[in-house]
Amino acid sequence: MRIDELSPDSSLGEELLTLQRAAYAVEAEIIGDDRIPPLHESLDELRSKPLRWLGAVDDDGRLAGAVAWAETAREVDVDRLVVHPGAHRRGVGRALVKEVMxxxxxxxxxxSTGRANLPARTLYERLGFALRGEDEVIPGLWVVHYAFPG
Structure with a gap:
């Protein structure tokens, strides 16, 4: 697996959108709620976000995962981490988050991640992120916020 910079404006845009939908469908199942905004994004909406992207490309040249973040001179904010369901538990998400770190x-x-998304929460906690709070972003949909260093 290698980690490369990505652009959703490239030919990988459709593959990235497909990956994102598959990953957020798994999270929706875990948290029991499909109102996750990136789950319903169009390709144009995905491309319009001012985010930097990295992708984990497997040995067959397929996108196994991706991470997107926004940054300022003072902070980096991971906006989304998506891993192909067939690549879960292979260190893809960990490698991507560590590269952003x-x-x-x-x-x-x-x-931030869904409060009930225990696999994501475990990943962030094992990487040293500390829980900083939680919010009900829309009625019944709770997210937790983490920060590193903790």
Whole structure:
């Protein structure tokens, strides 16, 4: 597996959107709620986000996962982490988040996920992220917020 910079404006845009929908469908199943905004994005909406992207490409040249973030001089905010359901438990998400952490340098890194998404929460906690709070973003849909360093 190699990690490459991605652009949703490239020919990988459709593959990235398909990956994102598959990954968020799994999260929707885990949390019992499909009102996750990226699950319903169009390709144009995906491309319009001012995010930086990295992709994990498997040995067959397929996109196994991707991470997108926004950054300022003071902070890095992981906006989304998506892993192909067939690549779960292979270290893809971990490798992508660790690469973002490396690129962040001394800046803190923030990330949020569904409160009931225990696999994602476990990943972030094992990487040293600390729980910073939770919010009900829309009625009945709760997210938790993490920060690194903790």
């Amino acid at each position: 490396t690129r962040a340098g001394e800046r803190p890194v923030a990330v």
